[in-house]
Amino acid sequence: MADPATQGETPPSTHNSIEKPKNEYLVMYKPGVTDEQRREHEAAIHAIVIQKPGFDGIRQSWNMGAFQGYHIHMDPEDLAQIDYEFVSCVEPNVVATVYLATTADDAKATGSMVNQAPSTWGLGRISHRDKGYYNYVYDDSAGEGVKIYVLDTGINIDHSDFGGRASWGVNYVPNSLNTDENGHGTHCAGTAIGTKYGVAKKAYAIAVKVLDRYGFGDFAGIINGILWAYYDAGSNRDKAVISMSLGGPYSQVMNYTVAAAAAAGMTVSVAAGNDNNDVKYYSPASEPSAVTVAAIDWNDYRYTMSNWGAGVDVFAAGVSVTSDWIGTNDATNTISGTSMVNAQGSPNRIAYNNSGY
Structure with a gap:
């Protein structure tokens, strides 16, 4: 089938309901x-x-x-x-929520290596084979030219940690402001691209608001967001990541949407969820073409609330993760959940790969 962009199609309109469908x-x-x-x-x-x-x-x-x-x-x-x-x-159409907890290999570098010390324990963990390090060793070109579409509660794009590398994309939440009114999306974006807290410090984050100030949305709105990112990435889909630290019950339609984005060359990274259950019961976490990320703690044990199963692709730090927040342009917060894992894990490892790291 021809690319819909060649058929005169346009991205979805921003009409959507965040109330229980x-x-x-x-x-x-x-x-x-x-x-x-x-x-x-x-x-x-x-x-x-x-x-x-x-x-x-x-x-x-x-x-x-x-x-x-x-x-x-x-x-x-x-x-x-x-x-x-x-x-x-x-x-x-069903409700989706953020995956925020209610309780709290060597690669060939193409740029110069940087040692950020001190850093968060999660950044230290992904850059060392052994646990316990609080310095982050990374290639200074990591994420260059890569766009991460953060489908979430929005992003405080003026936060100082982003250094101008965060921008507003689209808002699918009716009667809401074009900013993050919750904090979750900003935290995820900071963990992805932040100068201090981010893994891929040269990547760009684009806010695709699909969840409201309470962290709720619906699958129709999320599918709209996926299609918007698909169209916005255009011919650069191989340099684009869709990051979703959210989810709901299993949905064939949601999974097929994710699979279509992946087939077009986009990397889709999703949180495993926080129900201590098999990811096969959740979407988009159960979609095989997505990179599904689960959580570990400081001791490399699975975080007790993290979902698990054969559908999990990678584990990353998901307990007491510090990143950017809302309220002021230098606000921070420390929270837990597979949302933090997804933002800290695979989309940014992929950003390394896509930038040549």
């Missing part, structure tokens, strides 16, 4: 459905919905490589009328 569904087309077949199907859906006042119908259509679908608001009594000739599956 009611009568909302995620519909995924079968592979290979044509534009004409989509129009035929969606016209039939419109004819059904228009008969019931109070329902919006199709709120957003999605087209990203092999992934095609839409987000619809309709009477559940009418679901049986959906024609499955072109449709693969229909799922309810």
Whole structure:
């Protein structure tokens, strides 16, 4: 199938609801459905919905490589009328949350090596084979030319630790400010690219706000965010990372969206979750093409709340991680969870690889 960017498609609009979804569904087309077949199907859906006042119908259509679908608001009594000739599956739109805990190999370098001392224990851990170090040894070119799309609560892009390397992308949370009103997204971005707290100190972070001030959103909004990042990265998708320290229950539609982004060349890194359970029950953590990151503590033991299982790709520091925060442009906070792991782990290791480290 042709790249949707060549078919006159545009990124999703910013209409989305962060309230608990009611009568909302995620519909995924079968592979290979044509534009004409989509129009035929969606016209039939419109004819059904228009008969019931109070329902919006199709709120957003999605087209990203092999992934095609839409987000619809309709009477559940009418679901049986959906024609499955072109449709693969229909799922309810569900709530997603941040993965913040409620309790607290050698590579060839292409640039100059820098020894940051002191640093956080997590930075020390990823740059040494043995535990217990508080200095961070890294290549000063790490992350150069790489964009990390942080799908989260937003980013305080004016924080001093970013040094101008954080920018605002898009906001899919209605009636919210174009900034981080929670702190979680800023913390993750700081752990990713911060001058003091970040792993890849030359990478750029782009705020894609999909969660509200309380850390809640829904899968439809997150899928919108993934597609926005896909379009924004354009021809540089091999230098782009989608970082999601969030999740919810298993979803075939969510996983297929992630797989389509990965197939287009993007690296998708996700947190394993904090339920002390197998990641196979969660999305996007269960998607094999994503890099799923779980948490360890200072002693290299699995963090007690971290999810686990065959779907986990890598472990990183997830207990008492210090990074940037909101409130002032030099604020910090120390928190725990697989959210911190994802931000500190694979997207930044990937940023090293993509920059030639």
